Amino acid sequence: MSNTSGDMPEPVLVDGLKQTSPMIDPFGRAVTYLRVSVTDRCDFRCVYCMSEHMTFLPKRDVLSLEELDRVCTAFIEKGVKKLRLTGGEPLVRKNIMSMIRSLSRHLDSGALEELTLTTNGSQLTRFADELYDCGVRRVNVSLDTRDADKFHEITRWGDLEKVDRGIEAARKAGLHVKINMVALKGVNSHEIDDMMKWCHDDGMDLTLIETMPLGEIDGDRTDQYLPLSVVRADLRERWTLEDIPYKTGGPARYMEVKETGGRIGFITPMTHNFCESCNRVRLTCTGTLYMCLGQDDAADLRAPMRASSGNGLLNQAIDEAIGRKPKGHDFIIDRTSKTPSMSRHMSVTGG
Ligand code: SAM
Ligand code: SF4
Numbered sequence: 316m317s318n319t320s321g322d323m324p325e326p327v328l329v330d331g332l333k334q335t336s337p338m339i340d341p342f343g344r345a346v347t348y349l350r351v352s353v354t355d356r357c358d359f360r361c362v363y364c365m366s367e368h369m370t371f372l373p374k375r376d377v378l379s380l381e382e383l384d385r386v387c388t389a390f391i392e393k394g395v396k397k398l399r400l401t402g403g404e405p406l407v408r409k410n411i412m413s414m415i416r417s418l419s420r421h422l423d424s425g426a427l428e429e430l431t432l433t434t435n436g437s438q439l440t441r442f443a444d445e446l447y448d449c450g451v452r453r454v455n456v457s458l459d460t461r462d463a464d465k466f467h468e469i470t471r472w473g474d475l476e477k478v479d480r481g482i483e484a485a486r487k488a489g490l491h492v493k494i495n496m497v498a499l500k501g502v503n504s505h506e507i508d509d510m511m512k513w514c515h516d517d518g519m520d521l522t523l524i525e526t527m528p529l530g531e532i533d534g535d536r537t538d539q540y541l542p543l544s545v546v547r548a549d550l551r552e553r554w555t556l557e558d559i560p561y562k563t564g565g566p567a568r569y570m571e572v573k574e575t576g577g578r579i580g581f582i583t584p585m586t587h588n589f590c591e592s593c594n595r596v597r598l599t600c601t602g603t604l605y606m607c608l609g610q611d612d613a614a615d616l617r618a619p620m621r622a623s624s625g626n627g628l629l630n631q632a633i634d635e636a637i638g639r640k641p642k643g644h645d646f647i648i649d650r651t652s653k654t655p656s657m658s659r660h661m662s663v664t665g666g
Contacts, residue, residue, distance in 0.1 A: 609644025
């Protein structure tokens with residue numbers, strides 16, 4: 316169903332929000348979760364994410380904050396309940412707080428259940444209080460090591476102390492912090508126990524992520540790839556891990572660690588296909604909608620949005636895109652050619 320042609324029903328107004336057709340994909344999955352990369356720029360250069368001398372998108376190609384608000388609102392009208400802002404580093408986008416403040420109206424109306432972000436934590440000392448004030452209650456902070464030198468090695472430009480201060484500010488502001496750690500063989504794999512204890516001592520969940528073959532980087536991914544099935548088996552030698560039904564709306568599978576009482580999540584795109592329950596789509600900062608993180612098919616939403624001030628064309632483009640959401644991804648780290656199976660970087664699609 317689309318509201319673009321004259322014979323289609325007009326959207327219904329509920330709490331001031333136009334309710335348009337909900338998004339159900341060809342496999343019956345309701346799309347209720349939108350991840351938006353608000354910028355491809357970042358103040359770090361993590362080795363698995365970017366090359367040191369990244370070429371960023373020309374500013375004219377990037378959606379304005381008003382356009383980002385408009386497209387997010389169109390998705391909320393179509394049933395998105397959870398919105399995650401990511402990047403690049405979302406908090407380095409100029410005036411990003413004005414957009415977050417504006418989007419918080421959808422939390423106030425109840426149309427949106429959660430507004431959250433994934434951040435490297437570097438700007439949280441500046442923004443934590445305001446984020447809480449805008450209705451943000453949880454943030455994911457990416458942190459791969461507790462060792463300051465190693466942190467600098469992995470992020471190239473990052474400063475662990477600044478991130479620690481950011482995490483502290485977030486917790487003080489009342490934000491629930493979850494730590495995301497990319498597990499890298501020979502880099503931080505020996506630190507997983509310590510990271511878990513550090514998180515659980517402070518009541519934070521830890522989620523481990525397998526490195527994914529997204530975008531050209533300077534190094535060799537086959538050297539870094541560490542299957543989380545191996546990590547889990549290793550953890551089980553020292554810890555009692557119990558499957559729990561806890562869900563945050565994302566792809567992580569959680570376990571409770573009996574000894575700490577804390578939770579550990581595993582995001583395993585490489586070793587486990589989590590696509591059957593996928594409720595997500597991703598929007599880049601240029602307005603390209605990816606229906607799957609691991610597939611190239613995409614829809615341009617910027618052109619239909621810029622073509623008219625009404626949302627008819629935009630809604631039609633969204634509906635067509637959701638109608639093509641694939642069943643699943645097919646990541647491979649090619650051991651012969653060493654090229655990524657996906658050419659775009661995580662900072663473009665958003666993690
Ligand atoms: N800059 C923010 C941050 O680092 O949290 C948000 C964007 S970042 C692209 C989102 C997440 O993607 C981070 O947790 C990062 O560690 C992860 N990531 C980046 N490149 C990755 C890759 N090739 N494989 C797996 N995770 C990756
Ligand atoms: Fe920046 Fe996040 Fe990518 Fe690191 S993982 S370079 S912090 S976007």
